[in-house]
Amino acid sequence: MSKLRLAGKIALVTGGGQGIGRAIALRLAEDGADVAVADLNLETAQNVAREIEEAGRRALALQVDVRKIDVVRRMVSDVVDHFGTIDILVNNAGVGVFNPIFDIDERELDLQYEVNVKGLFFAMQAAAEHMVKKRSGKIVNLASQAGRRGEAYALSYCMSKAAVISMTQSAALALAPYQINVNAVAPGVVDTPFWVEVDKKFAKILNLPIGEHKRRTVASIPLGRIEQPEDVAKAVAFLASEDADYITGQTLNVDGGNVLS
Numbered sequence: 251m252s253k254l255r256l257a258g259k260i261a262l263v264t265g266g267g268q269g270i271g272r273a274i275a276l277r278l279a280e281d282g283a284d285v286a287v288a289d290l291n292l293e294t295a296q297n298v299a300r301e302i303e304e305a306g307r308r309a310l311a312l313q314v315d316v317r318k319i320d321v322v323r324r325m326v327s328d329v330v331d332h333f334g335t336i337d338i339l340v341n342n343a344g345v346g347v348f349n350p351i352f353d354i355d356e357r358e359l360d361l362q363y364e365v366n367v368k369g370l371f372f373a374m375q376a377a378a379e380h381m382v383k384k385r386s387g388k389i390v391n392l393a394s395q396a397g398r399r400g401e402a403y404a405l406s407y408c409m410s411k412a413a414v415i416s417m418t419q420s421a422a423l424a425l426a427p428y429q430i431n432v433n434a435v436a437p438g439v440v441d442t443p444f445w446v447e448v449d450k451k452f453a454k455i456l457n458l459p460i461g462e463h464k465r466r467t468v469a470s471i472p473l474g475r476i477e478q479p480e481d482v483a484k485a486v487a488f489l490a491s492e493d494a495d496y497i498t499g500q501t502l503n504v505d506g507g508n509v510l511s
Contacts, residue, residue, distance in 0.1 A: 438505025
């Protein structure tokens with residue numbers, strides 16, 4: 251165990267059943283928090299909740315489609331009903347679709363807006379309603395390096411992640427009077443199943459062998475290695491802790507030096 255800087259805290263992680271979300275949920279538990287794991291796939295959420303309980307923390311698994319506002323609100327209510335409160339919200343649930351600009355259609359835009367923007371906003375709103383009452387709380391949103399700079403074949407994804415950064419800034423200002431910190435983390439190329447699918451898509455778009463786009467992308471990272479989910483989890487755990495009490499409205503790049511801003 252670490253120094254347990256989150257002991258006694260209740261955390262909710264959306265998209266917590268695999269990849270980055272799983273790493274975040276486990277790290278928050280390692281730091282002492284009890285964790286609700288929400289995911290579209292209930293089985294993966296239950297698996298992560300079981301890992302947390304085996305490590306000696308309390309856990310709750312929830313099946314949640316963040317595109318549905320009533321489900322998002324019920325998710326937060328279920329966490330409060332089960333644990334008695336909510337101290338930390340990590341908005342990790344997300345989706346990425348990649349296409350050339352002339353192949354982007356309304357369905358693609360709607361999907362990424364509903365998951366990456368609307369779902370995130372209403373989770374933030376619902377959690378903040380409880381945090382306001384006790385005048386404390388930490389909200390950490392998952393943005394992306396794609397929200398910091400343009401990508402020729404990821405226009406709609408970049409748009410949605412730029413919106414996350416903007417929402418983080420505005421929510422930080424709105425919630426600062428209640429001592430609620432709102433920040434974001436912007437990962438780069440993370441070694442997850444998501445990036446395997448990204449590589450396949452770019453192989454098709456750019457007529458490359460599978461694996462080549464990923465290889466080239468990793469080769470361009472200044473720190474010289476692909477990012478691990480645990481790299482993101484460490485940053486989230488910091489922003490969720492009292493060590494970050496005087497930080498709000500910020501987006502922390504965790505990308506090996508890809509974006510310098």
